[in-house]
Amino acid sequence: MPRSQRNRPALVHPDPEEFDVLDILHALSDPTRMTIVQTLRAAPERACGTFAVDVAPSTLTHHFRVLREAGVIRQREDGNRRWTALRDEDLEARFPRLLEAIVTAYENGLAPSR
Amino acid sequence: MPRSQRNRPALVHPDPEEFDVLDILHALSDPTRMTIVQTLRAAPERACGTFAVDVAPSTLTHHFRVLREAGVIRQREDGNRRWTALRDEDLEARFPRLLEAIVTAYENGLAPSR
DNA sequence: CCTCTCATTCGACATTCATCGTACAACAGT
DNA sequence: ACTGTTGTACGATGAATGTCGAATGAGAGG
Secondary structure (H helix, E strand, C coil): CCHHHCCCCCCCCCCHHHCCHHHHHHHHCCHHHHHHHHHHHHCCEEEHHHCCCCCCHHHHHHHHHHHHHHCCEEEEEECCEEEEEECHHHHHHHCCCHHHHHHHHHHHHHCCCC | CCHHHCCCCCCCCCCHHHCCHHHHHHHHCCHHHHHHHHHHHHCCCEEHHHCCCCCCHHHHHHHHHHHHHHCCEEEEEECCEEEEEECHHHHHHHCCCHHHHHHHHHHHHHCCCC
């Protein structure tokens, strides 16, 4: 029996109909979380520890929860690892072009005129 | 001599090169501020008191400052009124399709599936 | 069985934030 | 001048937020 079904509370993953744009915007307005999303756009699925962000593990867990409860990412358990992926398709179905516009804007703001 | 040039500090309006996507996302992640932006999309310019938001005047001033310092709105003085307008073109030039995608997503989230 | 790794939960902390009431300043009429 | 309107500035307050360290728990592998 995997860890997620024993002592650990089930991971909260809202349905696309429950997505709230304001929650998504808030989730993406933090630099650490935006870096996570940006990283996930390049790699389809990653383990928690493989993100190049400079925060404590418990802080990372916190940021994952914010993203997950907003519907931005999906997490699944696999042995001792927790894999994280973007909910590209769900987001696109609910809010077309939203994620693309935001992440593109963020990446445009990094190098060119800063 | 208008009010803005006397005892009052000049209104802070960042240049488009200084826009920060994360600041913009944070500014738009509040329901009151999103309502303001949505209202401004319909009317090109409005006076402060003409927004259908249910907060105290001083709170409204606070929200205008957040939006203004993020580059979302522009405010100008005219006699006793302060006129507020969206910085459509500046935002579009700096972050193409960003505002459109966000406001559209917000409006889609209001009626259809909620 | 023992240990190491991975990631979480919990509690604490300092900061930021949304909100309001009060006081105030400038303009517009009368 | 006096008065009402418009909107700001300031200070306070309670809630939310980002951060961390310590403790915990489950899995993997010797």
